[in-house]
Amino acid sequence: MVGTALGAGLAGAVAWYVFRNEQQDRYRTTLINAVESLSVAMTNTAKDFERFQSEWELTNAAELPDGTELDIGLEMLIARARGEDRVTARQIREVAYQLRFERDAEWVSYEYATLRRVIIEWASTSVTSQKARANLATIEMRRQMKEANPSVTEEELPDAPARYVRVDVG
Helix, strand or coil: CHHHHHHHHHHHHHHHHHHHHHHHHHHHHHHHHHHHHHHHHHHHHHHHHHHHHHHHHHHCCCCCCCCHHHHHHHHHHHHHCCHHHHHHHHHHHHHHHHHCCCCCHHHHHHHHHHHHHHHHHHHCCCCCHHHHHHHHHHHHHHHHHHHHCCCCCHHHCCCCCCCCCCCCCC
């Protein structure tokens, strides 16, 4: 009788452990899917803004880019995140949103690319939530400095975390 109870208890503990791991795997997959959609939205937003700025410089008349895709991507990331991840997701939303108001389209494009890398590091658990939030704070600090002085050089800004560097091909 005692052996049966111990066996049943052990089987229950193993089943619970497997269930928790599967639940965590499903959560991570859902979060990664949200990050993937958000990454595409950030890329499209940066390209749209560069296109807008080019048209504006040529014609002084251009339609503002639509930020709906980015807004949806950010909100879905928050909706799918849980606990401490939701705190990080909210900070991501704020940083991404504020970048939309900068005037230097090329610089914004690089910052969005850097932001994507920071988000991917966080979602893939390559860095802790605390480190991701510190990296987000650095991106925000860089943006604030650029906003205060649009002619500030890259060398005068704090180093970008997970800096994106475009590869020149051929």
